[in-house]
Amino acid sequence: EVQLLESGGGLVLPGGSLRLSCAASGFTFSNYAMNWVRQAPGKGLEWVSGISGSGDSTYYVDSVKGRFTVSRDNAINTLYLQMNSLRAEDTAIYYCAKQIVTLWYDVGYFDCWGQGTLVTVS
Amino acid sequence: DIQMTQSPSTLSASVGDRVTITCRASQRLNNWLAWYQQKPGKAPNLLIYRASTLDSGVPSRFSGSGSVTEFTLTITSLQPDDFATYFCQQYNIYPWTFGQGTKVEIK
Numbered sequence: 651e652v653q654l655l656e657s658g659g660g661l662v663l664p665g666g667s668l669r670l671s672c673a674a675s676g677f678t679f680s681n682y683a684m685n686w687v688r689q690a691p692g693k694g695l696e697w698v699s700g701i702s703g704s705g706d707s708t709y710y711v712d713s714v715k716g717r718f719t720v721s722r723d724n725a726i727n728t729l730y731l732q733m734n735s736l737r738a739e740d741t742a743i744y745y746c747a748k749q750i751v752t753l754w755y756d757v758g759y760f761d762c763w764g765q766g767t768l769v770t771v772s
Numbered sequence: 773d774i775q776m777t778q779s780p781s782t783l784s785a786s787v788g789d790r791v792t793i794t795c796r797a798s799q800r801l802n803n804w805l806a807w808y809q810q811k812p813g814k815a816p817n818l819l820i821y822r823a824s825t826l827d828s829g830v831p832s833r834f835s836g837s838g839s840v841t842e843f844t845l846t847i848t849s850l851q852p853d854d855f856a857t858y859f860c861q862q863y864n865i866y867p868w869t870f871g872q873g874t875k876v877e878i879k
Contacts, residue, residue: 695808695816695859695870711867745815758863759806761827763815 652676652762654746659767666736666771672729672746672764680704680724683754686731688742689766698744699731700754709754714740736771743768774799774862778871784879791847793874795860800840804864807836807845810873811856819858820845850876 658670672684686698699720700709708720719732729746744767747760775798785791795805803823808816818827820836823843833848847854855878860871 694872695861697868697870700866709866755866758804758866758868759818759821759861760808760816761818761821763817765815 652748654748654762654764656744656746656764656767659744659769661770661772662736664737664771667732667734668736668769670731670733670744670746670767670769674727674729674746674748677748679722679727681752683749683752683756684722684729685747685749685754685760686720686729687745687747687760687763688740688769689745690739690742693742696742700749700758701729702754703752707754733769736769738771741769741771773867774801774865774869776860776862776869776871778858778860778874780874781872782875782877784877785850786879787850787852789850789879791850791854791876793845793858793860793876795838795843795845795871797841797843797862799865801843801862801864803839804862805836805838805843806861806863807834808859808861809854809856810859816859847876 653675655673685700701720705722717735721730746764748762751757777796779794805823807820810816824836835846857873857875
C-alpha cells in the first residue's frame with residue numbers, strides 16, 4: 651500500500667524557518683516525481699513545488715522561489731521542503747503528493763497524497 | 773498561469789440526485805485535467821484524470837467529460853459518502869493550477 655507521511659509542521663515566527671519531511675513507503679520512491687501542495691485554512695489548493703525522481707530537476711511557484719527548497723533522499727525514501735523567510739501567507743496545510751511519472755513536468759496529476767502537516771506563521 | 777474557475781461554489785443536493793460541477797480554464801488544456809474529492813480534515817483523493825478516465829477504485833457513478841476549456845464532473849445518484857468538496861486541476865502547462873473548489877452539501 652502506498653503511504654506518505656508528512657512531519658515537521660508547527661508554529662513559527664515571521665522570517666523563521668521550518669523543514670518539512672515526507673516519508674514514503676509502498677512504492678519504488680526514486681521512480682516517481684514528488685510534490686508539495688498547500689492549502690490555506692478554508693481555502694483551495696496551491697501547487698508549491700515539484701521534484702523529479704532523481705532529484706535533479708525542480709520547480710517552484712513564483713511566490714516561494716528563493717525561499718523554499720525541495721529535495722529528496724532516495725536512499726531513505728524521504729521528500730523534504732526547506733522553508734526559509736516564512737511569511738503569514740505561507741500559513742497552510744502542506745501535503746506531499748506523488749505523481750505517476752518520473753519527471754515533474756510530465757503528466758502532472760497526483761495519484762496519492764499524505765495526510766498533511768500544518769504550518770502556522772504568526 | 774492558467775486560471776481554473778469552478779461553478780457553482782456550493783451545491784445543495786439530496787441523496788439520489790444527479791449532480792454536475794463545471795470547471796472552466798483560461799486556456800485550452802488538451803484534456804490534461806484531473807478531478808479530486810476532499811472530505812473535511814482529509815487529503816484530496818484522485819477521482820478522474822485525462823478529463824474522463826476514472827482512477828482505480830472510483831465508483832462508476834462518477835464521470836468526467838468536456839474538452840478544450842470546459843469540463844464537467846457528474847455524479848449520478850449522489851450517495852451519502854459523496855458529500856465533500858471537489859477540485860479540478862489542470863496539468864497542461866505549469867504551474868499546475870486548481871479550481872477554487874465546489875462544496876456539495878446536504879439539502
